[in-house]
């Protein structure tokens with residue numbers, strides 16, 4: 424008897440790359456004995472709706488698209504009781520695929536589809552930013568705007584930063600946000616920042632931005648990165664070095680720590696990005712970690 428899975432894909436992701444992948448994906452499902460229920464999305468929010476309404480009837484939901492599609496599917500499944508949440512298979516077809524990179528998903532279409540349908544389930548944490556689920560990152564401030572104000576193919580925020588910084592010096596006048604920050608473990612800060620990020624990933628914007636082995640996806644903790652207003656071009660260099668995953672030594676331009684729950688309060692509304700898309704404009708953002716809330720199929724027994 425054939426096995427069932429729900430396959431949700433975003434035909435527009437990654438400049439429609441998926442059109443070339445589709446046949447290979449479906450053939451691999453068939454080769455593994457699966458008979459998929461196929462759902463191409465036609466508008467934003469649809470993947471979330473389908474995952475929430477239909478996901479509970481399947482043992483496995485495979486999604487294909489960018490990290491935004493994965494965010495939607497996970498957001499939908501988080502609405503189900505824990506024991507009804509299916510394993511998520513992810514076939515990345517976006518432009519940066521940050522989270523796929525962090526998960527170590529394979530690159531070839533056949534391997535990706537195989538991992539998605541028979542890969543080893545791995546528990547990963549999910550975040551909530553003012554109740555909006557996120558899979559790997561939420562952020563405010565500098566160069567987060569580009570993530571959602573530019574076309575899909577330019578969605579590469581840190582890469583964009585690096586590019587902008589090539590021109591150096593002209594970024595001394597950047598917006599600052601006066602933030603009061605509290606964590607569940609008693610850390611308190613009140614300072615101006617130009618950028619803040621709460622993440623559970625190694626890669627953001629196509630850049631491996633965390634030191635190797637410092638990120639665990641299922642430890643109930645986020646990495647928090649805060650960038651102080653730079654006072655000199657040299658500060659920008661150390662910021663860039665830090666955000667490119669190099670260790671900071673005796674620099675105070677960037678603050679980094681871990682937390683499972685963190686609150687940001689600002690004296691003005693702040694735009695936040697959630698998994699690379701616009702998340703909301705919040706004066707207060709309460710971010711919490713839902714430990715091991717979802718299982719994602721990873722290479723291992725394939």
Ligand SMILES: [Mg+2]
Nearest residue numbers: 639640642644
């Ligand atoms: Mg973690």
